[in-house]
Each structure stands twice: as C-alpha cells, then as structure tokens.
Amino acid sequence: MSALIVAGGTVSDELLVQEAKHADCIIAADRGLEALERIERYPHIIVGDFDSASGETIAHLEQYASQGVRVVRLIPEKDDTDTEAALQLAFAHSTGDIVILGGTGSRLDHVLGNISILGQGLERGRRVFLEDTHNRIRIINSNITLHRKNLYGPYISLFPYGDRAVGVTLQGFKYPLEQATMEGFTSLGVSNELVDETGEIHIKQGALIVIEARD
C-alpha cells in the first residue's frame, strides 16, 4: 500500500496524473490540494495550516470533509512543515513506498528542508522519494541496486546525509568508488553515470542522499 504526498511547490500535472494512478493513499499538503484540483482528483487526506491557501480552497475544505476526506488542520506557528506532517500521516496510513511531489521549486530552503525529511523513512525501513520532472531523490543507509532501465535519468549523484557516509562502494558506475568516506557537503559524488546494466551502491555506516536526474 503506497502513498502519494502532494505538497505546495511546483507540480507537473503529467507527473501527478501518473503517480496518482499507482497510489493507494493520496495526501494533499496545504496548497498541494490545488494541484489535485487541477487534475480533478480527490485526496484521501488533506493536511495543512492553509496560511497560504486561497479563500476558495478554504471554503472547499468543509465540502471535502462532508464527502469523507479527512481534513487535518495544523496550527500555523509550528516547528515542522506541512509536508513533514503529511509524511507522518503517510507512515501511519500506508505500508509501502511514499512519493512526495511538489516538494521542490524555486525556494531552495524548502527544497533542502524536504530533502532532510526523507531521512525519516530510514528508521522505519520505509522508502520515501522526492520527485519532480527532473529529479528523483531518496536517502539510503543500506545497499541498493539500480537498474539502468528503471533509472529516472542518466545522472546519479551522491551526497552524504548528516554526519558522514563510510565505506561507500560504487560498482557499475563510470566513476567507481571503493570504501570511500564522504563527509559533510561535497561535490565528489556529483553527476556519476551507470556504465553497466545495473549499478551497486554499498554503504557501511551513515546515510547517502541519492539523486537520479535528467536534463
């Protein structure tokens, strides 16, 4: 049972339609509701403080509630973001992969904040993806295999998440690594590519941000 979170950043209608097809549970975070309205798709849950939503959207909330959509209103002054609250709901209401759309856009503080919350899946053993039309971002703390035919785009970049990533080995990549330690932010892992049909990313300690990208 997978979940789709639609947040208030830039959302491609085409990508949204495609992801909504596969999702068992759709959660609108704040202005993400407007993207779902554009493609005329009902969410199962709506969450947000709606401090940036249009008056029209607010008026719709009661109507949504009357039609069985669960509406969770947050207080505007809070430490965590609407997307973070949506992620907590996704953990509770689904058991499979979670995809976040609308978590990227022109505000880079939001983008970094949304990349950060991907790490919350690690302790739960859940895969959480942040996606837009150019990027698919995940955080891993154990070995994964990438298949070239399923890649989001030709470029694969790795950044340490948090303290450091230790024992990073890349096989099947243009620029392989062998038991490398990646610390802090670094541009060491930017724009790698697969040369084999599959690529192995091994990690011994810590966690890695993995970005598959296309131009």
Next chain:
Amino acid sequence: MSALIVAGGTVSDELLVQEAKHADCIIAADRGLEALERIERYPHIIVGDFDSASGETIAHLEQYASQGVRVVRLIPEKDDTDTEAALQLAFAHSTGDIVILGGTGSRLDHVLGNISILGQGLERGRRVFLEDTHNRIRIINSNITLHRKNLYGPYISLFPYGDRAVGVTLQGFKYPLEQATMEGFTSLGVSNELVDETGEIHIKQGALIVIEARD
C-alpha cells in the same frame, strides 16, 4: 575587488546586469558564457570543458582569446565541476566578495554540489554567495549580523553544513535559538524571519548554510 561567476544554470538577465555592474572580475563558467552574450557583456575569464556548449560558442572562444579574454579549457573527465574551477580562479583574481549566478536550476544534484563549494571560502576568509532571483545562499563559520533593509527576502533558513553546527544562537528572529546544536540535515531552521531591525547569528563550532529567500 569583487568577482562574479556566471555558471551554466538558470540565469536571470536582470539579476545578471545588476551584478555585473558591481563586479571587478567576471568569470564565465562553461554555458554561463551564453548568458553574458545575451546581455552583451564580456567576461575577463572563460573557463570550462565546453562539453555542453553550442558549436557557435566554441567558434567564439578563439575570438574571445584574441580580444584579451583569458580562456581556460578543462579536460572533460575531471573530479571538480566547471563552477568549482571558476571559483578557484575567482579566489586567485579577486580579493573581495564572490557571487555565483547560474549555479541553481532544475538539476538538484548541481544545486547541492554548488552549495557545497561555497564552503571553500571559509578557510580563505572569503565570502561566497550563490544567488538566483529567489535565493541568496552563503556559508558561515563565525558570527554575522543581518540588517532587515539589506535582506534578500523575508525568509531566513539555516542548515548545518558538514558535520554539525554547535552553539547556534539567533537574536532578533521570530523563532530564536540559544546555544543550539544542529546536526545533519534538519528542517529545524527552515523559514525563520527577522522581527527586529537586525538579526544576530552566532555560531561557536562548525558551519551553517544561511539561505535568505523570497517567494
């Protein structure tokens, strides 16, 4: 003596014209040259492997060189990026602030890579800014004062850079902090705001990514 680096990501002509006015040394990194050509401004230095430049641009390189522009061609298979090479040239050819335009855009791997290289200014005691029309990003490892009238936008977000930031104190902010430790990626510091005319960011150990943002 300040420097401006124009990289190959999204560049606003308006912002470019404005920043080029103040820069004593203008460095075009790879396709950043095309942005400068749009505003009909000559760089002092051109650097890149030009693996993604148009044939027309390549043809122009010799012409640029004949007119006194220094052209630095990098080998395409290299560990550091064109922007990173441009930054090294900026350190060597200027003594003041360095602004990077065109270091952001839809490829989030490039964005994270470019945020990472801002840290290279720290050991040299140089301020390096990554700017676009929505964000001004810097990395600090010592106390700074922000003046409300000079802010890039109303939102100020803080993320630890590298290992951790220790002893983070915020004064004059809507959400103050007192001797906080920020570790790894966290959304703790997203979207703060100034409430006073000036804001103080104090840090005892480590470094912070500071993002000033506007919608």
